[in-house]
Amino acid sequence: MLQAHADTNNSETLTERQQAVLDAALRLLVEDGDHLTMTAVARRASCSKETLYKWFGDRDGLLTATVQWQASKVRVASVDGKGLDLASLTASLERFACDWLKVISSDTSIALNRVAVGHAGSGKDNLGAVVLENGRFALAKWLKPVLEAGRHAGLLEFTDAEMAFRTFFGLVGRDVQIRLLLGDRLELTEAAIGGDAIRATQQFLALFGAKTGPRGL
Amino acid sequence: MLQAHADTNNSETLTERQQAVLDAALRLLVEDGDHLTMTAVARRASCSKETLYKWFGDRDGLLTATVQWQASKVRVASVDGKGLDLASLTASLERFACDWLKVISSDTSIALNRVAVGHAGSGKDNLGAVVLENGRFALAKWLKPVLEAGRHAGLLEFTDAEMAFRTFFGLVGRDVQIRLLLGDRLELTEAAIGGDAIRATQQFLALFGAKTGPRGL
């Protein structure tokens, strides 16, 4: 998770220097919240504002590029659909839950979601769509094949994969994301995340596991 | 909405005129997003900016008063703990789920949560705490007695009411709130909300219902 393997889109069109600038903008966004100014980015990245405008057009362009740049860094390798037995399926689900909880509780994710939410309220919905696409919908895209494989192997029972995924999403995330976005202090230790991942997975299996399988929880 | 039932806090300290001003601010917040300016509020409410500053101190004070004013309007009557049989417990849970989904999908809630999220990112966390207190935590305060009553009546089994509540919260809300906050078009018809409420309740009962109860879904 979170490895920076050379990706398809951004690494081609963005020079090394531009990536450094976007990293600076990202750090600033995490530190100072939505208080990001062009002057601050230029100072932090040791570049001129003229260059910022030449590269990214305007402030929204810089913001969008920053969000997409971060998104391109968190692409994860899709799991192979070899989740044949219950143990590996359970492990996959727990791993997804664990990774997801780590992502949404990270400072970076919180900062990016905050700015995207604020942006969604002000007309142009670019940032919100980008965050959603690389967050919730990407998670669904990764997870659905696992669910389908589990159903095909007779381990899961559901009619609509989308509905099953959304239930899993709710069981994992619960109130965590909205509380963090609203500024609630909510310490999420590694152990707590791991425990939540196990609990959510067991609850999901209790709801969607095949009748023959073991009924956890 | 906007009935003048004498409330605890706000109706005493706020005059009729002040409430009208806050309603104007609230409408503006819903319409224009976070683009709320003091001049716009003054114009919409047909009052002077000087009056706004005299009454609410500064922009943050106006924002906080607006959020609290809206919060004071959505107080619901707490259900009585007479949920003795499974039918009435199920009905109570469904009703909570239904009401909650209606709240978080309303334009007002979305606008308020957006501004609170943005505010939480910029130092002062007042708004986020207020929204959280009147949203998630208020819901917990209403719902936990119901859950405890259900456990006492032998209908539910759980060790930690907080954990049970959070699971219910996740099953009901799933990805709805974050998607709406991020600007996702997500039409929630009355029928869809009702169906989701029933589904979430059945799933919750499947996870936490006493073994003698019916195993839905």
Add this chain to the structure above:
DNA sequence: GCCGAACCGTAACGTACGGTACGGCGCTCG
């Protein structure tokens, strides 16, 4: 060495907006 391109640092401009001051108006009270 010279040229042009890219870029850094900074100054400057325009605008939006939070906050303040002031004149005028209607209302209440003596």
Add this chain to the structure above:
DNA sequence: CGAGCGCCGTACCGTACGTTACGGTTCGGC
């Protein structure tokens, strides 16, 4: 009926910030 007061409308001020412009520097190519 005059005084005082609360409030409306508006002009005004200061600042922050997006955006542009410009002088100076580095660097690759001829």
